[in-house]
Amino acid sequence: MTMRKIAESTVRRLSLYLRCLEGFEAQGLDTVSSDVLAARGGTTSAQVRKDLSFFGSFGKRGLGYSVRELEGELRTILGLGRRYRVAVIGAGKIGSALVQYPGFSQRGFDIVAIFDADAQKVGRAWNGLNVRNVRELDQALREEPADIVVIVTPGEVAQSMADRCVALGVKAILNFAPIQLQVPEDVVVKHVNLALEFETLTFALKNR
Amino acid sequence: MTMRKIAESTVRRLSLYLRCLEGFEAQGLDTVSSDVLAARGGTTSAQVRKDLSFFGSFGKRGLGYSVRELEGELRTILGLGRRYRVAVIGAGKIGSALVQYPGFSQRGFDIVAIFDADAQKVGRAWNGLNVRNVRELDQALREEPADIVVIVTPGEVAQSMADRCVALGVKAILNFAPIQLQVPEDVVVKHVNLALEFETLTFALKNR
């Protein structure tokens, strides 16, 4: 498959379509049209077809898409055909919520380590996983590499944690700290910033 | 000020700039150039200037922007010159993390009520706030309206909660449930979907 550059917005929608298809399958549906999928996903049918067309043609003209089949295709496209090892840095509230969320491992993500700098938290067992001292981060990741690191630390230390991860060869970071991480371009970072979400809401509220 | 339509991407960057400026102020900086702000925010100087230009001209040529002043302007633009009343539906892990996060009220958001359907949770005090039965939602929001509702329920009930909120006049929703909420167009919804963030990471990992 010739890999042109795929827009981030497209990838996000693919992920969304997958979620919709899981819903349709649970409802017992065998086929969906781009129209139905679009309605559920909050887009247009043309957008659905265009998004899929970057990766192949998965539908049958006149009929639509097989729910099962398209689900499989999307999983392949998104790289969900394997499991991922996830390390979490920061054993605060959000880290805790992540670790304890069962859907997480159901979706193919295994949390293999969790670190914190706070001596109070180190040693405590979380969902069967020991909270380790962040000093052990380098050693731990060298012994058992992680595919994805989730950073849930205060903003002040997030960059230095990212730097250490990058030095250790980590190629994907999900950052909850409220700063924009600077990383080499071969490392992917996604930012989740609640303040930002709230502020887009207040902006919208203000302007109507 | 003539209100052209502002792109969501622009608003998100404005929010980001504000976070950067707070950092600069903490560092004792008085002025920043669009270059410096861009470097910290992960964008370009032209982008910074263009974003700001939709709302006015806040800089001094040859000099840059006053950190303090620009902070104030951004807060005004984003609608942060007042406090917001936030209600949370769903007293799970994420709801808990939200309620207990102090930065939240520091930023002008007051959590005024939290609801859950689980009898086990109802009546428990969270950070000085009683978890109320979700049956009381309508009455509670009628007596004391919320500006923003955060939905942190399982996907199956999220849409019905959103419908109730909309009927009660809520105009802004932040949704953590993994479904795309359908709301009238005068209601703003922001989706936060962790599965989706992870899947954009796996997609990126796969394609390199």
Next chain:
DNA sequence: GTTTGTGAAACGATTCACAGCT
């Protein structure tokens, strides 16, 4: 000399519209 503010150009994403398959 430095940096802003902004039209114009370049780029990228979405929508249209229809030929082609079932």
Next chain:
DNA sequence: AGCTGTGAATCGTTTCACAAAC
């Protein structure tokens, strides 16, 4: 007849580049 797949057209966003201000 119905729905997909896709080039072409449209629309929106980002980047360029430079005159104006300090």
